[in-house]
Structures are given as structure tokens and as C-alpha cells.
Amino acid sequence: MSEEIRLGIDLGGTKVEGIVIRRRGDDIETLAKMRRPTERERGYEHILDVTAQVLAETERQAGLKDIARIGVGMPGSETQEGFVKNANTTALNGRPFRADLVARVGRPIVFANDANCFALAETVLGAAxxxxxxxxxxxxxxxxxxxxxxxxxxxxxxxxxxxxxxxxxxxxxxxxxxxxxxxxxxxxxxxxxxxxxxxxxxxxxxxxxxxxxxxxxxxxxxxxxxxxxxxxxxxxxxxxxxxxxxxxxxxxxxxxxxxxxxxxxxxxxxxxxxxxxxxxxxxxxxxxxxxxxxxxxxxxxxxx
Ligand SMILES: [Zn+2]
Structure with missing residues (x-):
């Protein structure tokens, strides 16, 4: 069975969490996991820095680099032009967070809001x-x-x-x-x-x-x-x-x-x-x- 390496980031109001998993069918192994405080009161650039750091450090902790499958869960949604809207971490609103993070990381990233990530996790491994x-x-x-x-x-x-x-x-x-x-x-x-x-x-x-x-x-x-x-x-x-x-x-x-x-x-x-x-x-x-x-x-x- 084919093996997939995946990196996930959960950008929350109080913490940014990162995980690297290895998936073979239903078998999921956690290779690295870490979290840092978001400190959202320090503003947009800081949130962007912390997110990029957690991503890089989680990957390093797993002993891997250039992981191709990266997903980020975050609050709110995005306008057609790519600006965050409706986020309760208000420093993100009106900012092109997706484009800015992709520019820092230099790889494609799939984004979704936190409720979508919750529904997906529960369908893949949980109650659904x-x-x-x-x-x-x-x-x-x-x-x-x-x-x-x-x-x-x-x-x-x-x-x-x-x-x-x-x-x-x-x-x-x-x-x-x-x-x-x-x-x-x-x-x-x-x-x-x-x-x-x-x-x-x-x-x-x-x-x-x-x-x-x-x-x-x-x-x-x-x-x-x-x-x-x-x-x-x-x-x-x-x-x-x-x-x-x-x-x-x-x-x-x-x-x-x-x-x-x-x-x-x-x-x-x-x-x-x-x-x-x-x-x-x-x-x-x-x-x-x-x-x-x-x-x-x-x-x-x-x-x-
Ligand atoms: Zn309402």
C-alpha cells in the first residue's frame, strides 16, 4: 500500500499546532507534533512568523524536508481576491494570509477553515x-x-x-x-x-x-x-x-x-x-x- 507523508498546521486563536503524519491506508503514525503560542495580539506579521516557524520545526522534528502535502486550518474564510474575512483572530482579516504563507514556505499549501478540518478529521478517523x-x-x-x-x-x-x-x-x-x-x-x-x-x-x-x-x-x-x-x-x-x-x-x-x-x-x-x-x-x-x-x-x- 502506498505511503503518504502529510504535514498539518492548525492556526488557532491561542496556539499554532503542527503535525507530521505517515499514512498507509487506515494506519496513521504521528512522526512529529508541536505547538507554540499564537500571541495574536502581536499582530499579523508575528502570526505569519509563528505559523512558518511551526511548519519548519515540525518538519525538522520529523527528520524530513520538502514535504509536498501541506494543509493549514485557520479561522474565517477568504474573499475571491484571496483576503481573509470573518476570522475571529481579527489581525488576519483583510490580509492575504494564504499568499504570504505560500511565499514564505515556497510550496503549495491547501487551506480550509477550522470547522472544515474538524469535519474531515472526524470522517477520516473519528466518529463519522x-x-x-x-x-x-x-x-x-x-x-x-x-x-x-x-x-x-x-x-x-x-x-x-x-x-x-x-x-x-x-x-x-x-x-x-x-x-x-x-x-x-x-x-x-x-x-x-x-x-x-x-x-x-x-x-x-x-x-x-x-x-x-x-x-x-x-x-x-x-x-x-x-x-x-x-x-x-x-x-x-x-x-x-x-x-x-x-x-x-x-x-x-x-x-x-x-x-x-x-x-x-x-x-x-x-x-x-x-x-x-x-x-x-x-x-x-x-x-x-x-x-x-x-x-x-x-x-x-x-x-x-
Ligand atoms: Zn451571525
């Missing part, structure tokens, strides 16, 4: 293995999504006509009474399903600020916590039905802090079944299995 069409969702400080299609062999990210395929977090569910989203609209799915907004929703009900994990832990004894979770389940079902009705994926895999709330997998799936345009729901809703490294593994799987 064997799925033909996967929808991967990260519900954390924001809400992102990615589509992976493996209909004829190797799973690939579907990025769409303008690179926004899977950007489900900014589908508007409550345009009039919803809360303001950073994207400029109101009532986006992100304002209903992300961690910070769920904490806000609890605070509005109870008058107290608590961490999401505490809200979940209090649900038996605290009506405001119960009502926050009931609303989450219902909104999750409605929001997911928009995905199922359009994409009809085999597997929906959930990641990010909010994905640790267990009601999403029973009551949430039941709510989805009620809202989706089908009597019998075959789509499976599952929890992530790759863990924190999904971003960097997914990046490594990006190139052909």
Missing part, C-alpha cells in the same frame, strides 16, 4: 468514519460548520462556490427578536447555540451569571437552568433541520464545549426529527471522537 456525507459542527465560543463528502473514495471538504459551505452558524433563525451577532445580523444560530450566548440566556432568565457547565449541572434544581436547556434542545432541533433538509447527511458530528451537553444526543435528536422533513430520521447525531487534535489532523488530510 464510513459516512458518505458528514456535517461537522463546532459549537464553542462561536458556531461553525463544515461539509465532507466521501461518495467516491477519499473524504474531501466541500467548500462551495464562495468558500462558505457549511457556515451554518450565521443562518438567521430570529431576525426580529434575536440578539445581535458579530456578523451584523440578529438571531443567527450562533446567538442561540454558542457557549457565551447560552450563558447570556441563562443570565437573562435567572439574573445570575454562571458558566455553562454549572448551568448544566444545576438543571435538576434550577428552573432557569432547565428552561435554558429546553430552549437549547428545541433551537438545536430547528437549526439542524435546516441542514438535514438541504444536505441530508449520514452523520452530524458535534464538537466544541457545547457538544458535551448530553441532552443534545437524545432530546436534541428527537427535536431534529420533529422539525426535519422526514418521518424516519436516519441521520446520526454523534459526539466528536478525535478530541483536541481534530483541527491539526484535519489540516493534514486536506491535500490530495
Amino acid at each position: 468514519r464510513g459516512s458518505r456525507v458528514t456535517f461537522g459542527v463546532i459549537m464553542g465560543t462561536g458556531v461553525g460548520g463544515g461539509i465532507v463528502i466521501a461518495d467516491e473514495g477519499t473524504p474531501r471538504v466541500w467548500d462551495g462556490a464562495q468558500g462558505i459551505a457549511g457556515e451554518w452558524g450565521h443562518v438567521v433563525l430570529e431576525p426580529e427578536r434575536g440578539l445581535a451577532c458579530y456578523c451584523g445580523r440578529r438571531g443567527c444560530i450562533e446567538t442561540l447555540l454558542s457557549g457565551p450566548f447560552l450563558e447570556k440566556a441563562y443570565a437573562a432568565r435567572s439574573g445570575e451569571r454562571r458558566k455553562l457547565v454549572d448551568v448544566v449541572a444545576r438543571r435538576e434544581s434550577d428552573p432557569a437552568a432547565q428552561s435554558t436547556l429546553d430552549h437549547l434542545v428545541e433551537t438545536f432541533g430547528r437549526a439542524m433541520a435546516t441542514v438535514v433538509n438541504v444536505l441530508d447527511p449520514d452523520v452530524i458530528v458535534l464538537g466544541g464545549g457545547v457538544s458535551n451537553i448530553d441532552v443534545l444526543y437524545d432530546a436534541g435528536t428527537e427535536a431534529l426529527r420533529r422539525w426535519a422533513f422526514t418521518d424516519k430520521l436516519r441521520t446520526k447525531v454523534v459526539k466528536h471522537a478525535v478530541g483536541d487534535s481534530a483541527g491539526v489532523f484535519g489540516a493534514a488530510f486536506l491535500p490530495k
